[in-house]
Amino acid sequence: MALFDAFRASGSGMTLARKWMDAVGDNIANINNVSRTDEDAFRQRFIVAQADDYDGGHTAGSAGGVKVAGVAFGSGEGRLVYDPTNVLADDKGYVKLPDIDMNSQMGQLIVSQRAYQANAAVVERARASYEAAINIGAK
Amino acid sequence: MAGILPLGGGSSALEQYAALLQSNRAAAGSDGAESAGGADALTAALAAATGASRPTSTGPTGFAGTLATSLENVQALQSRSADLAIQAATGDLDDIHDYTIAAAEARSVTEVTVALRNKALEAFSEIMRMQF
Numbered sequence: 001m002a003l004f005d006a007f008r009a010s011g012s013g014m015t016l017a018r019k020w021m022d023a024v025g026d027n028i029a030n031i032n033n034v035s036r037t038d039e040d041a042f043r044q045r046f047i048v049a050q051a052d053d054y055d056g057g058h059t060a061g062s063a064g065g066v067k068v069a070g071v072a073f074g075s076g077e078g079r080l081v082y083d084p085t086n087v088l089a090d091d092k093g094y095v096k097l098p099d100i101d102m103n104s105q106m107g108q109l110i111v112s113q114r115a116y117q118a119n120a121a122v123v124e125r126a127r128a129s130y131e132a133a134i135n136i137g138a139k
Numbered sequence: 140m141a142g143i144l145p146l147g148g149g150s151s152a153l154e155q156y157a158a159l160l161q162s163n164r165a166a167a168g169s170d171g172a173e174s175a176g177g178a179d180a181l182t183a184a185l186a187a188a189t190g191a192s193r194p195t196s197t198g199p200t201g202f203a204g205t206l207a208t209s210l211e212n213v214q215a216l217q218s219r220s221a222d223l224a225i226q227a228a229t230g231d232l233d234d235i236h237d238y239t240i241a242a243a244e245a246r247s248v249t250e251v252t253v254a255l256r257n258k259a260l261e262a263f264s265e266i267m268r269m270q271f
Contacts, residue, residue: 003247003248004244004247007240007243007244010240011236011237011240014234014236015234015236015237018234018236120236123236123240123243127243127247130247130251131247131250134247134250134251134254137258138254
């Protein structure tokens with residue numbers, strides 16, 4: 001419905017931002033996981049965003065917006081940390097930690113939060129605009 | 140039309156009006172082409188007000204039909220909003236904004252329909268107040 005294309009597009013943006021926040025939350029939750037050196041470390045999760053091509057809107061077609069094309073995972077190689085007292089340490093005293101940068105995750109968290117808020121602001125402005133249109137000529 | 144609860148007084152008026160339209164359409168169906176229903180008078184009033192030379196039409200192509208169709212749209216959006224509200228209550232809702240956006244859509248489209256009805260009634264009353 002062309003009347004609410006702004007809602008649809010911004011709603012898809014909010015869904016994307018929410019999924020991004022979910023991924024960041026997962027990454028931060030697992031950032032201190034320790035693994036043996038002969039197994040994979042926790043793999044960082046990425047959300048792959050893709051534009052939902054606008055095709056007129058007036059028909060039942062797409063109203064634009066964005067969609068989650070898929071999920072990508074980082075390397076399971078991790079980084080080796082010398083920690084001989086750890087129960088998971090190998091013969092040489094090394095364990096494996098996920099190769100996730102906390103600074104990057106916090107940055108992504110802020111950006112995804114702002115993206116969510118920005119899309120919510122678009123919905124609100126669009127709604128206020130429609131309301132103004134309804135009130136034209138009202139006593 | 141239990142879905143339009145938040146609108147308060149407007150909802151029952153809308154409901155009554157929809158019922159009125161339905162009965163008028165039924166009357167038009169039984170009497171054939173000749174119908175003196177209020178909705179047709181409204182259509183005539185609209186045509187007169189906009190200077191349209193098109194003869195007044197009866198049945199679903201007139202203003203009554205337009206309004207009935209838009210009411211169906213309103214109904215669909217209201218029920219979608221209600222479904223999402225239930226999902227929110229049962230914990231099945233994935234995205235909060237899915238519900239709030241659906242509710243905003245339903246509210247906006249209801250307001251448009253009510254505004255349309257009010258404008259048409261206003262035009263009709265204006266003509267009824269005319270001095271002969």
